[in-house]
Amino acid sequence: MSPRLELALQNGLSLSQPLTVIGPAPDHNLSALPADAQVVQPFKPFHDHFAAQGFDTVPEADAPCKDAIVFLPRAKALARAMIQRACSRAAGVVVVDGAKTDGVDSILKDVRKRVDVEGPLSKAHGKIFWFQADASAFEDWAAPVAQMVGGFHTAPGVFSADGIDPASAMLLKSLPSKLGARVADLGAGWGFLSADVLKRDDVKSLHLVEADQTALTCARKNAPDQRARFYWADAVTWTAPETIDTVVMNPPFHTSRNADPTLGQGFIVSAARNLTRNGTLWMVANRHLPYETTLNEHFAQVTEIAGDNRFKVLQASRPRR
Structure with missing residues (x-):
């Protein structure tokens, strides 16, 4: 079991069913929890990880529960919204577990101003605490019904929630006026690139692929077009x-605080696999990320189209089979 949760259960925490677990990552070991505990995880790879372990895994909370466990994310607005969501569903105890690097001390301080807290207990560079669920105490922590950035719908915790990502903006400026009939946006986020792609008359279908269900929900609002498939x-x-003529993408390079270039490399391989023989990939990446080797392994031609000291826009064509 996750070390802090195990420590809490040894020091006075008692959990009742039905139990909901919100936001766990694969490094959170839930093996000692009841098999019928519901896991709420909107990020598809993490969702699939817990579903494979036999948990009832859903992208969004959809039922009342007795107790709830919240694993804190890095984004403070999202962390608050998750605690509010847990309090609105739970009739018993809400448990909050988080690393110091994820702001658990700040959240603990804020929660203590509203309710009586049990614990907290410290272990493994983090803290865990719990309190009696009180929906009215956290009403103002609810995620906004409509969060807008530059005319686009976003949501707490999604990538670039508070502003248009400058790398994506650079890629958008570099895209040609014609992209082909069948286009895919890999890692589409809340749909910034896709909304612009859909302004092109030559595009007949646009496939928006996104692992974060919350971001994809925003993309549906930002790209309301019959040609868009989500x-x-x-x-x-x-x-x-269907075979794809063009892929556009600003691939992620981490799922935690540590950079992981293999994520972007996996996106490149996926683009090459899904493109037609004469297809083209347009991507943007941080300047320091070593993607050129993978691009040259999977495409016949690779060119840097634009860039600055922070980002680079790369065009790759004719995928190798």
Whole structure:
């Protein structure tokens, strides 16, 4: 079991069913929890991880529960919204577990101003605490019904929730006026690139692939077009229902605080696999990320189209089979 949760259960915490677990990552070991505990995880790879372990795993909370466990994310607005959501559903205890690097001390301080807290207990560079659920005490922590950035719908915790990502903006400026009939946006986020792609008359179908269900919900609002098709999926393993002429993407390079270039490399391989023989990939990446080797392994031609000291826009064509 996750070390802090195990410590809490040894020091006065008692959990009742039905139990909901909100936001766990694969490094959170839930093996000692009841098998019928509901896991709420909107990020598809993490969702699939817990579903494979036999948990009832859903992208969004959908039923009342007795007790709830919240594993804190890095984004403070999302952390508050998750605690509010837990309090609105739970009739008993709400448990909050988080690393110091994820702001658990700040959240604990804020929660203590509203309710009586039991614990907290410290272990493994983090803290865990719990309190009696009180929906009215956290009403103002609810996620906004409509969060807008530059005319686009976003949500707490999604990538670039508070502003248009400068790398995506650079890629958008570099895209040609014609992209081809069948386009895919891998890692589409809340749909910034896709909304612009859909302004092109030559585009007949646009496939938006996004692992974060919350971001995909925003994308549906930002790209309300009959040509758009939406997929809650891991872009690394996604297979298009038709061959693709063009892929656009700003791939992620971490799922935690540590950079992981293999994520972007997986996106490149997926793009090459889904493109037609004469297809083209347009991507943007942080300047320091070593993607050129993978691009040259999977495409016949690779060119840097634009860039600055922070980002680079790369065009790759004619995928190798």
